[in-house]
Amino acid sequence: MSRIERGLKLRWHRELASSPQTHAWALNLYRAGEKHPQTVDDYFPHAHAEEPWLIEALRRHEADEARHTWLYTQAIRELGQPVEELNGTDVFNQVIRQHTDARFDIRDGMSRDEKRFRIGHFLAHAHFLEVRISQSLEWHVEACEQMGARAIGAVVAEVLADEERHVSYTRSAAMELLGSKAKEVLAIHQAGERRANFDFSQHAVRGFLARFGRRSPTHLWFGWSAQVMRAGVALV
Numbered sequence: 758m759s760r761i762e763r764g765l766k767l768r769w770h771r772e773l774a775s776s777p778q779t780h781a782w783a784l785n786l787y788r789a790g791e792k793h794p795q796t797v798d799d800y801f802p803h804a805h806a807e808e809p810w811l812i813e814a815l816r817r818h819e820a821d822e823a824r825h826t827w828l829y830t831q832a833i834r835e836l837g838q839p840v841e842e843l844n845g846t847d848v849f850n851q852v853i854r855q856h857t858d859a860r861f862d863i864r865d866g867m868s869r870d871e872k873r874f875r876i877g878h879f880l881a882h883a884h885f886l887e888v889r890i891s892q893s894l895e896w897h898v899e900a901c902e903q904m905g906a907r908a909i910g911a912v913v914a915e916v917l918a919d920e921e922r923h924v925s926y927t928r929s930a931a932m933e934l935l936g937s938k939a940k941e942v943l944a945i946h947q948a949g950e951r952r953a954n955f956d957f958s959q960h961a962v963r964g965f966l967a968r969f970g971r972r973s974p975t976h977l978w979f980g981w982s983a984q985v986m987r988a989g990v991a992l993v
């Protein structure tokens with residue numbers, strides 16, 4: 758990562774952590790991703806997995822994301838800000854799904870191989886989501902430390918520890934289920950995430966500027982956003 762990119766990201770996350778309003782804006786975005794599994798019926802297909810270790814891992818993962826939703830809900834309330842129910846392009850999971858044709862829904866009549874293939878796709882999708890969110894949370898924890906936002910920093914660090922476990926098992930499980938197709942499927946989801954990341958960041962920066970741009974010197978914000986969009990840097 759270049760020094761410019763590092764500087765931009767830290768500055769952006771410090772700005773987010775600088776007021777209850779902007780901090781809650783970021784936490785609401787994080788919370789929307791955590792809540793996405795509860796709004797769809799094709800995440801965490803433990804009912805169709807065969808291996809006990811995978812059933813256990815998927816169940817634990819599902820419970821982790823529900824707990825993260827609750828942690829962010831509490832953190833936003835502690836900031837004295839409203840919890841917002843976001844949808845559409847404000848939810849990274851939704852954006853990434855628009856960038857691949859992959860399907861995870863499993864029906865009872867499907868063959869064993871087909872079910873394993875779809876679980877593998879889900880795991881590959883989840884893997885690149887988890888990589889991205891872990892990177893974002895790392896920046897955010899560092900920014901919270903620098904800004905003295907200790908309580909929120911502790912919540913985000915707790916979430917990050919789980920996300921790092923999710924990053925690891927989703928990749929190894931996808932490799933095991935997909936076998937010779939693993940490389941190809943992982944590449945599909947990696948490319949989808951890369952495109953979605955840029956779209957989502959642009960959308961987030963625009964949304965942030967529309968809501969909070971007047972709170973800070975305009976030239977600074979527009980300067981940043983222009984640089985960020987040209988560089989294709991993911992901010993949130």
Ligand SMILES: [Fe+2]
Pocket residue numbers: 791821822825916920
């Ligand atoms: Fe999470």
Ligand SMILES: [Fe+2]
Pocket residue numbers: 822887919920923
């Ligand atoms: Fe996760």
